[in-house]
Amino acid sequence: MAFPDLRSFMELLESRGELLRVDVPVSRDLEITEIADRLVKKGGPAVLFENVVGSDFPLVIGLVGTRERTALSLGVQDLDDLAAKVKALIDLKGSGGVAGLLGNVTKLRDAAHLLPRRVRSAPVQEVVWRGDEVDLDKLPVLKCWPLDGGPFVTLPLVITKDPETGERNIGMYRMQVMDKTTTGMHWQRHKTGTKHLEKAKRLGKRLEVAVAIGGDPALIYAATAPLPPIPGLDELALAGYLRGQRYPVVKGVTVDLDVPANAEFILEGYVDPAEDWAVEGPFGDHTGFYTLPDLYPRFHVTAITMRRDPVYPATIVGRPPMEDAYLIEASERLFLPAAQLIIPEITDYHMPPAGVAHNLVVVGIKKGYPGQAYKVANGLFGLGQMMFAKVIVVVDEDVKVNDFAAVWREVALKAVPGRDTLTTRGPIDVLDHSSRGWGYGGKLIIDATTKRPEEIGSAASSRDDQAGDVAQADAVGADAASGAFTPRAAAGLPTFGGVVAQRQTPDGYWLVALDKTRPGQARELAAAFAAHPAAAGVRHLLIVDEHTDVNDLQDVWWTILNNIDPERDVRQEGELLAWDGARKLPEEGFVREWPPKITMSPEVVRRVDALWHVYGLPERWR
Structure with missing residues (x-):
């Protein structure tokens, strides 16, 4: 099933009881995040906040907050069906050998035949703000986490063109609102947007940018997808393939860029490569840790177009699952x-x-x-x-x-x-x-x-x-x-300095939470444990910080995987592998600042607890 726009998908979810409305005033400063975080972690519904304090526009969040809703948004019964669609496209039963493989790969170009179709008028251009009318503060942009550097647009579809080839790119890059007309543009060094900006700099001109907010769920997904480098296969073509029809686009009001005709908002403007970059961040990121402040380009908004009754879609990222x-x-x-x-x-x-x-x-x-x-x-x-x-x-x-x-x-x-x-x-x-x-x-x-x-x-x-x-x-x-390998249970838990919690699993892991206070402490612990009789029957020693729950395997591995450079922190100690997932100190040669884990402020948690019944949300998701 294809959805012509975001609201048609919302209507379907509401008819299925998977989207609820909250009509009481709710703050976009942390409060919506706390509500949404609880719901996504418990498999709860999407929510339409109809009364966001300080904005005239409603906000919807959690639209793809379950595996089932994500599949539904992409027009399939189950996410595994996506693989079947691609298999049919590339015909895995083609001829063998290198020539056969190349022939199969070229069949991916069939998706590029679903080119977008240009329309003369579009819902997203029913209302146009220019000049002094432009005011990003009027949008219900979320401040997601307590240490965030400001409010961030979290579901932006950032549209640019290669200044030389005209090749289009749509990517999802967070955008910190700096003032009424300016945001940061989080283009990392490997991103296509960065490459387009570098070309614009060589040519000595500004890079036009348009940012779509909302639209067909298939396009929102496509902006996040790691597309293979096949000529003609871009995000609009992928969205067209997923929805089974050509995607409608309209020319921007003030930029020479095609924008999704069915979006809720479009931000039009430019990035000037000759301009000094701005400090962006911190930001509570998808890693579950804060990304610390850094320098990124500025996006200047010269026009905002929208529907007459737009809905602002948002998401939050943080500790998984999200x-x-x-x-x-x-x-x-x-x-x-x-x-x-x-x-x-x-x-x-x-x-x-x-x-x-x-x-x-x-x-x-x-x-x-x-x-x-x-x-x-x-x-x-x-x-x-x-x-x-x-x-x-x-x-x-x-x-x-x-x-x-x-x-x-x-x-x-x-x-x-x-x-x-x-x-x-x-x-x-x-x-x-x-x-x-x-x-x-x-x-x-x-x-x-x-x-x-x-x-x-x-x-x-x-x-x-x-x-x-x-x-x-x-x-x-x-x-x-x-x-x-047959793990052996230890007779008793060994005692080491700084260990605040530990447990042995029946399959050969020793999980240790360490309150690290000095350089080299984790390595000393690993060496001491490897020499201890309890190490017989243990294959892996997992060392985490004191804030990690050793009884939660997901929490342990999330911390470990975030906090290691394998070459430096995964070491063989005797017959076991020691994973040092504790924080690294400057005295250990780690020169960058170590970021904190994302946690919500206790005041906001208490406020949401107290108001849960006022929101009208079911108690089971509290």
């Missing part, structure tokens, strides 16, 4: 067939919410030869935005890649530290606060597949080496011939 987890899963399903074209032994892959997209990728393979797990992982590092992946875990095809606990059991059972782990380096997401350098850091491959004889040394090693392998395996309860 709405963005379902958009990420949609991209997984949509691009799985394309990944399988290039790396055919892939059976499935998943980016768990705890890994906030780029920190953890689990991939299942049909294994046929030794070393194949490393071949697949290195291949993934070369596929588009997969270059930002920090940890890749490879498992056998019979393991469900989206079963988080099962995956880590496989790691404990089949991946011997040192033998089946490999550290490398490469590009890292610039939002990663723990990497060795900005946008550059370590990566870790874990081979948790069933091992072939060649992979455990029995085929090529000398007799002495084989004996050593067996002795090491026996020490941790493993069978060197198969790589199997």
Whole structure:
């Protein structure tokens, strides 16, 4: 089912009881965030706030806050159906060999045939503000988290054209409102918007920009999707393919850009590459940590167009799970067939919410030869935005890649530290606060597949080496011939300085919350634990900060994956792998400021608790 605009999707959700209205006054300063955060984490409905303090426009949030609503927004019954649509498009049964693969890939251009259609008039241009009328403060832009540098537009569809080729790009980049006519433009170094700005600078001219807010849910998704570099395949073409019809666009009022005709608002303006950049942030980001202030370009708004009765759509990001987890899963399903074209032994892959997209990728393979797990992982590092992946875990095809606990059991059972782990380096997401350098850091491959004889040394090693392998395996309860591992429960929990909480899992993990007060403390803990009798039967020591709940596996891995550079912080200690997910100190050579985790202010939490019944929202989602 295709939705001509945002409101038609909202109407469907409301008819199904999946969108509720709140008509009492609600603040856009933190209060809406606290309500929305509770709802998305409990699988609750979307909400239309009809009375946002300080704005005449209603705000809707949580539209894709569940897997089911995300599938519905993209016109499929289930997100897995997206893969079937792409398989039909690229015809995986084509001829073999390199020529066959290239022939399949070129069939993706069929999606580009769904070019947008230009219309003469559009709902989004029913009202036009120019000059002194332009006032971003009149929009219900959210301040999401207590330490945010200001209000942020969180669902912007930022439209630019390559100044030389005219190639269009629509991306989703957060925008901090600086004043009535200016925002920041969070174009990171790897983003297409940055490339367009750099070309405009070389040509000595401004870069025209339009920002759509609202529209067909398929286009909102497409702006987040990691599109393959195929000529003619852009976000409007993808949205057209998903909706099954050409996407309507209209020429901007003051910019030479096509904008979505069915959007709710359009911000038109420019970025001047000759202008000094502005301090943007902090921002409570999708990592669950604050992104600290940095310099980014300024976007100057010269006109705002809108419908006569627009609705402002928003989202929030923060500690997972959030709405963005379902958009990420949609991209997984949509691009799985394309990944399988290039790396055919892939059976499935998943980016768990705890890994906030780029920190953890689990991939299942049909294994046929030794070393194949490393071949697949290195291949993934070369596929588009997969270059930002920090940890890749490879498992056998019979393991469900989206079963988080099962995956880590496989790691404990089949991946011997040192033998089946490999550290490398490469590009890292610039939002990663723990990497060795900005946008550059370590990566870790874990081979948790069933091992072939060649992979455990029995085929090529000398007799002495084989004996050593067996002795090491026996020490941790493993069978060197198969790589199997039997964890052993410790008689009692060891005591170490600074440890505020700890527990052992039945599958070979020791989870420790450390109140770190001095340099090197986590490494000292790892070395001491490795020498302790309790370490026998433990494959992985997971060290986290004192604010992490060791009884919550998701919370532990979310903290670990955010707080490590694998090359620096994942170390073999004897027969176990120690993951140092504690904060890093300047005395340890970490020169950047360590950001805080996102938490809501207690005052706002108490206010929302007290007003929940006033909002009219069901108690079960409180």
